[in-house]
Amino acid sequence: MRLSRQDWAEAALRALEEGGPDAVAVLPIAHALATTRGSFYWHFTNRADLLEVALQRWESRSTDALIERLSADPNPRIRLRRLFEYAFSGDHDVVEISLAAHASRPEIAVVLERVATKRANYLEACFSELGFSDAAARGRGLVAYATYLGWLQLRRSAPSVLSDEDANTSIAKLLERLLIQDPGDSDTTTSTPQ
Amino acid sequence: MRLSRQDWAEAALRALEEGGPDAVAVLPIAHALATTRGSFYWHFTNRADLLEVALQRWESRSTDALIERLSADPNPRIRLRRLFEYAFSGDHDVVEISLAAHASRPEIAVVLERVATKRANYLEACFSELGFSDAAARGRGLVAYATYLGWLQLRRSAPSVLSDEDANTSIAKLLERLLIQDPGDSDTTTSTPQ
DNA sequence: TCATGACCATACACTACTGTATGGTACGTT
């Protein structure tokens, strides 16, 4: 079958999602596409080239596209609620952790930096809109994001620990409650936000 | 130089800490030890054998040894405080994330499960001692542990996001405050613990 | 003393890739 550069890029993203950056290898993907390396080296210069487009696709899917999809509601409280619902539901984003394990490679480090920055900034903006001070909003956004990342990692690396039925929901509720409520000290400038 | 099985195990743990399970390879470690694979295949049967002892060493260092070291104080509040200080200070435990990226491999999955279970149970016990209900203690322990894991991942994969001077300290404080204080609803059986 | 056994070096065969070079096929255009 005749393949395009996009076909290879899509297959590379699938390989990235399943096996991490090491799995973005020419020969196995050629096999999955039922073709040979001859096709690949026509569309791409080398393996690094393929990983680059896969990373680009992952970055856009997991930041801009995601943020745009969730930014429908003007109310930041509802936006955060929907964001948490989404974040703590399925087990998407297996890529995140396999990339983090290769953060020493510069080509991976740059996209991790960009993705984390975009997501953290978005969370910070939501908390800011709720009336928190700059420092408080940033702190809460970072804690929320870190909890999300760790939750993903736990679910992937030790599912039995989170297997309790109520853990998944009660933790999400607890986290949301902790994040929204006002501690009532120097942490906020305008008290009782929203 | 004459080497023992322990020498190889130590070198394997170093390799694991630096490059993850893929770096626990015979030839590179032999090179690091200034010897050849002949020595290795005397002490071990194969590469999987070496990875196993490295994982065992990591597991004991990062759970039992750690917990024992921190369990000096009888006051659970102080114990948790010291635990957070330790957890959010240096950037130890790069292994955790590189292992999580290979959670699909059974021999790695079992130690991840054990480590997560031990740590989560320890946190849960601390919160229980503070007077929280079983469900509340477990939930808070899990959230605390997830936040710790995500914080590690963020610091590794996007250090610039956490580079603010106050982020490190203010977040740790915020997190500790959120975890210790009582929300005052069905979350606890005995109110205002400790 | 010298032989046994613990320990190491090295050659070999094997696997699984990458990248290059080169020839082949099939379709659109003229």
Add this chain to the structure above:
DNA sequence: AACGTACCATACAGTAGTGTATGGTCATGA
């Protein structure tokens, strides 16, 4: 009908590892 070009298959050389087999060295104890 023929040609150019876009695309694919494959052979080749190179790299980096695993595991085995086999021979070498060196200290210690009968």
